[in-house]
Amino acid sequence: MIEVDNLSKTFKVYHHRKGFFGSFVNLFSRKHRNVQAVDRVSFTVARGEIVGYLGPNGAGKSTTIKMLTGILVPSSGHVTVNGYIPHRQRKENAKHIGVVFGQRSHLWFDLPVQESFELLQRIYRIPQAQYRQNVEMFDELLNLGDFFQTPVRQLSLGQRMRADIAAALLHNPDVLFLDEPTIGLDVVAKARIRQFIQQINAERQVTVVLTTHDLDDVERLCKRVILIDNARLRFDGELTTLRRLLSTERLLSVDYAEVYPDVSIPNAHVVYQEDARVQYRFSPEEISAADLIGAILKKFRIVDVSIQEPDIEDLIKTVYEDNLTLERKLGESLSPDA
Numbered sequence: 005m006i007e008v009d010n011l012s013k014t015f016k017v018y019h020h021r022k023g024f025f026g027s028f029v030n031l032f033s034r035k036h037r038n039v040q041a042v043d044r045v046s047f048t049v050a051r052g053e054i055v056g057y058l059g060p061n062g063a064g065k066s067t068t069i070k071m072l073t074g075i076l077v078p079s080s081g082h083v084t085v086n087g088y089i090p091h092r093q094r095k096e097n098a099k100h101i102g103v104v105f106g107q108r109s110h111l112w113f114d115l116p117v118q119e120s121f122e123l124l125q126r127i128y129r130i131p132q133a134q135y136r137q138n139v140e141m142f143d144e145l146l147n148l149g150d151f152f153q154t155p156v157r158q159l160s161l162g163q164r165m166r167a168d169i170a171a172a173l174l175h176n177p178d179v180l181f182l183d184e185p186t187i188g189l190d191v192v193a194k195a196r197i198r199q200f201i202q203q204i205n206a207e208r209q210v211t212v213v214l215t216t217h218d219l220d221d222v223e224r225l226c227k228r229v230i231l232i233d234n235a236r237l238r239f240d241g242e243l244t245t246l247r248r249l250l251s252t253e254r255l256l257s258v259d260y261a262e263v264y265p266d267v268s269i270p271n272a273h274v275v276y277q278e279d280a281r282v283q284y285r286f287s288p289e290e291i292s293a294a295d296l297i298g299a300i301l302k303k304f305r306i307v308d309v310s311i312q313e314p315d316i317e318d319l320i321k322t323v324y325e326d327n328l329t330l331e332r333k334l335g336e337s338l339s340p341d342a
């Protein structure tokens with residue numbers, strides 16, 4: 005369904021010199037630097053898959069999605085979605101894909117949701133029967149009825165996201181691109197959207213590519229994840245494999261009874277220290293949680309402790325800080341030239 009081969013995108017960023025005649029001068033002597041947002045990324049996605057496209061902020065996720073949806077032209081490399089080259093065949097491509105950017109709506113801000121939907125029906129030439137059937141189904145799953153007559157600008161973020169996702173699916177696309185669809189949503193709204201994505205994927209075999217920061221999103225939706233960092237693909241495989249490889253590290257938060265000047269403990273790294281609260285990172289292979297807490301209790305008085313699994317973004321960050329470990333851990337799952 006999706007083929008990405010050595011895809012790259014470089015942005016030219018121009019420096020703006022301020023000052024007298026500054027903007028005129030810039031026209032003639034524009035200095036720029038290149039930002040490599042996506043660097044030789046390759047992967048394929050089969051029909052009906054849900055793939056999580058993950059990575060820290062600025063990794064190149066949105067830029068990839070924009071090339072897959074035809075919004076941006078690649079600097080080099082190849083993309084096809086459903087056989088179409090997105091930036092060359094934007095219209096044909098658009099008929100087969102749905103796109104949602106969590107950060108901004110595709111709907112008309114001043115129109116009620118229903119009128120936005122009806123405009124889309126006309127733009128995509130959606131037959132009346134299909135339109136009715138879809139609106140009915142999406143209403144059932146997302147309770148669109150609660151706000152169908154409300155102008156988009158008055159919707160809550162959760163309502164807007166529900167409307168946006170439904171709108172992206174009105175024309176029965178084969179592929180759905182979701183860029184941070186749960187950003188800023190509360191737990192209930194997130195759960196509803198995840199369930200909807202799952203159901204659409206199961207019932208209609210819609211292929212889903214999802215970028216997110218939310219580990220819960222990924223765990224609930226994606227069997228497979230692709231990890232990018234600093235524009236490069238670093239991992240492509242099952243989420244369970246990734247977790248097993250990365251989550252050897254745990255975090256222990258301790259509230260001490262007082263502020264101790266030296267809180268170091270062998271085999272544990274201090275992640276941060278703020279007043280009497282200290283967070284340690286440790287690897288259960290080196291020291292068990294029980295032994296670590298034991299060692300702490302021998303030296304200090306504590307008020308509270310808790311152990312956390314690092315969230316995906318921290319996990320990714322921690323591991324990239326130590327590239328050698330990553331390469332050892334991920335072994336051949338790494339892209340060959342990463």
Ligand SMILES: Nc1ncnc2c1ncn2[C@@H]1O[C@H](COP(=O)(O)OP(=O)(O)O)[C@@H](O)[C@H]1O
Nearest residue numbers: 015017039041060061062063064065066067068
């Ligand atoms: N239009 C643009 N012009 C210049 N630089 C950009 C542009 N869009 C993105 N970038 C840069 O490309 C990199 C990747 O951005 P993006 O794809 O938005 O990352 P992500 O979605 O993973 O957070 C970042 O360094 C970002 O600043």
Ligand SMILES: [Mg+2]
Nearest residue numbers: 065066067183
């Ligand atoms: Mg982004």
